[in-house]
Amino acid sequence: xxxxxxxxxxxxxxxxxxxxxxxxxxxxVHSQVKMHEDYxxxxxxxASRDHIRRLIPLLRIVLxxxxxxxxxxxxxxxTAGPGLAGALLVGASFAEALALSLGxxxxxxxxxxxxxxxxxxxxxxxxxxxxALLVSGGHTQLMRVAGVGRYELLGESLDDAAGEAFxxxxxxxxxxxxxxxxxxxxxxTGQAGRYRLPRPMLHTNxxxxxxxxxxxAVLTLVGGGLADGDRAxxxxxxxxxxxxxLVAKALRxxxxxxxxxxxxxxxxxxxxxxxxxxxxxGAALNIRIHYPxxxxxxDNGAMIAFCGAQRLQAAAAGQxxxxxxxxxxxxxxxxxxxx
Amino acid sequence: xxxxxxxxxxRRLSVALWLDGRLLERGGDxxxxxxxxxxxxxxxxxxxAGMALGxxxxxGVGAGPGGFVGLRLACGIAQGLAxxxxxxxxxVSTLEAxxxxxxxxxxxxxxxxxxxxxxxxxxxxxxxxPETIMAPGVFPPERVPVPPGSGWLGAGEGFSVYGERLHExxxxxxxxxxxxxxxxxxxxxxxxxxxxxxGEGLDPALAAPRYVRDKVALTTAERLARGGVR
Ligand SMILES: Nc1ncnc2c1ncn2[C@@H]1O[C@H](COP(=O)(O)OP(=O)(O)O)[C@@H](O)[C@H]1O
Numbered sequence: 001x002x003x004x005x006x007x008x009x010x011x012x013x014x015x016x017x018x019x020x021x022x023x024x025x026x027x028x029v030h031s032q033v034k035m036h037e038d039y040x041x042x043x044x045x046x047a048s049r050d051h052i053r054r055l056i057p058l059l060r061i062v063l064x065x066x067x068x069x070x071x072x073x074x075x076x077x078x079t080a081g082p083g084l085a086g087a088l089l090v091g092a093s094f095a096e097a098l099a100l101s102l103g104x105x106x107x108x109x110x111x112x113x114x115x116x117x118x119x120x121x122x123x124x125x126x127x128x129x130x131x132a133l134l135v136s137g138g139h140t141q142l143m144r145v146a147g148v149g150r151y152e153l154l155g156e157s158l159d160d161a162a163g164e165a166f167x168x169x170x171x172x173x174x175x176x177x178x179x180x181x182x183x184x185x186x187x188x189t190g191q192a193g194r195y196r197l198p199r200p201m202l203h204t205n206x207x208x209x210x211x212x213x214x215x216x217a218v219l220t221l222v223g224g225g226l227a228d229g230d231r232a233x234x235x236x237x238x239x240x241x242x243x244x245x246l247v248a249k250a251l252r253x254x255x256x257x258x259x260x261x262x263x264x265x266x267x268x269x270x271x272x273x274x275x276x277x278x279x280x281x282g283a284a285l286n287i288r289i290h291y292p293x294x295x296x297x298x299d300n301g302a303m304i305a306f307c308g309a310q311r312l313q314a315a316a317a318g319q320x321x322x323x324x325x326x327x328x329x330x331x332x333x334x335x336x337x338x339x
Numbered sequence: 340x341x342x343x344x345x346x347x348x349x350r351r352l353s354v355a356l357w358l359d360g361r362l363l364e365r366g367g368d369x370x371x372x373x374x375x376x377x378x379x380x381x382x383x384x385x386x387x388a389g390m391a392l393g394x395x396x397x398x399g400v401g402a403g404p405g406g407f408v409g410l411r412l413a414c415g416i417a418q419g420l421a422x423x424x425x426x427x428x429x430x431v432s433t434l435e436a437x438x439x440x441x442x443x444x445x446x447x448x449x450x451x452x453x454x455x456x457x458x459x460x461x462x463x464x465x466x467x468x469p470e471t472i473m474a475p476g477v478f479p480p481e482r483v484p485v486p487p488g489s490g491w492l493g494a495g496e497g498f499s500v501y502g503e504r505l506h507e508x509x510x511x512x513x514x515x516x517x518x519x520x521x522x523x524x525x526x527x528x529x530x531x532x533x534x535x536x537x538g539e540g541l542d543p544a545l546a547a548p549r550y551v552r553d554k555v556a557l558t559t560a561e562r563l564a565r566g567g568v569r
Contacts, residue, residue, distance in 0.1 A: 097416040322382050
């Protein structure tokens with residue numbers, strides 16, 4: 001079966017074709033990062049305006065690349081939430097109408113389920129069950145994943161998401177948007193430990209996080225301004241603080257669940273320092289760490305097509321009447337397993 | 340020709356089916372609920388006509404101006420249907436559709452653009468086809484441009500929201516006002532018909548909303564220039 005995936009929840013338009021027998025056949029992403037740069041962040045209305053221009057050109061690219069015809073598509077999966085309402089609605093409208101016109105099921109997919117399962121698209125996919133660390137601009141969560149649609153929330157950020165903390169701190173350090181990657185590059189030239197930032201909630205007994213205090217601590221240190229070298233050292237210390245807490249709690253979650261696999265997903269998962277520490281501290285505990293391929297770390301249609309395929313195979317899709325809804329706020333733990 | 344018309348630029352949503360001279364329509368006042376109604380209505384109309392989606396010859400869509408979210412809903416649906424069915428798409432001005440729906444000979448169509456502004460355009464209707472006298476624009480109500488001559492019918496929600504302020508600008512240009520008139524999918528389908536017949540339908544990738552209001556955010560540089568913060 002061939003599943004088309006459509007992602008438009010934030011500032012990337014992604015389309016992909018996944019075959020249940022041949023794997024990922026094609027995926028194409030248009031990133032709006034350049035467009036939003038001048039505005040210092042994602043402007044939802046501009047994001048929506050861009051999505052609607054990109055869908056069909058990207059669809060044609062993936063059909064070409066997969067040497068497929070539109071009539072070969074057996075289902076259309078799309079991100080129904082969480083995300084920016086206007087942006088979600090563009091992909092949803094297009095996908096639902098396309099599915100109706102092709103006479104195939106439309107499958108509304110949870111964006112975070114996409115990220116969560118994206119490591120299964122890698123060469124050595126992990127088996128269920130595993131613990132997943134979801135670290136993106138909007139979420140920081142630890143989940144126990146028993147199977148498709150079987151997610152138990154173990155802990156999450158009580159305030160800012162890790163990516164959000166990276167972005168806000170980058171702004172305080174005078175770095176551009178998007179802040180995460182910029183801060184990580186600056187950190188690579190600095191030295192952690194010269195400044196001392198707190199490790200929020202490192203020693204609490206739960207698996208929750210809190211990152212908003214870090215930003216305040218950075219703000220205090222930045223004060224009236226810093227020399228370039230000092231900024232790099234502060235960036236390095238910030239990255240170290242976030243990383244240390246993420247690594248400690250993620251590995252603790254794996255051990256609490258008596259498992260030996262951790263899956264890392266979401267934009268912050270691209271952070272090299274985080275990967276380094278997870279790999280080495282995980283290895284010491286015999287915990288294997290799985291990452292999505294780098295090109296699938298950011299938002300993409302492949303993970304949505306893949307989720308759609310999993311759900312389609314597990315349960316017969318209902319008849320398509322054309323009514324649909326998006327869910328800009330949609331807790332992952334509310335998802336149910338296909339039965 | 341068999342044409343599907345979609346119109347969701349205002350709170351009055353509608354879908355219409357033009358069948359070689361016969362018009363079927365579904366609609367209602369459902370603000371922000373287009374995703375629930377538009378495709379099911381299309382399916383119902385086709386069933387009522389004993390037709391399949393594949394029998395359509397083209398799609399007409401209310402392209403704007405209007406609520407941005409609604410414009411993209413209709414446009415996304417039109418793109419998806421048209422791509423799947425290999426159909427051409429015609430984007431119709433929502434103000435032109437409003438003018439046709441209003442039923443006058445000279446119509447000043449005016450809708451609420453929020454943020455203390457209105458979308459406005461003027462049309463003369465000859466034999467059921469509007470001719471553009473004033474192209475769509477977005478203005479504060481007291482600064483709307485005045486169409487030439489007199490005998491104009493003011494039509495659209497703009498007049499119920501900003502009636503007095505519009506009258507300041509328009510004075511005696513208007514001879515009547517119907518505020519409770521909305522762009523309809525039936526009008527969209529009628530307006531799309533001759534364009535589709537002339538082969539002016541677009542590849543669905545080119546079907547795009549016409550927002551009219553194009554400046555929707557300030558860049559960081561613009562914010563700083565106005566004394567804002569980063
Ligand atoms: N190398 C990196 N180091 C730290 N954060 C990063 C890095 N690369 C990306 N990010 C952060 O990841 C987030 C984007 O991830 P994504 O999964 O697309 O999140 P969302 O969909 O919630 O916006 C942003 O906050 C960005 O700053």
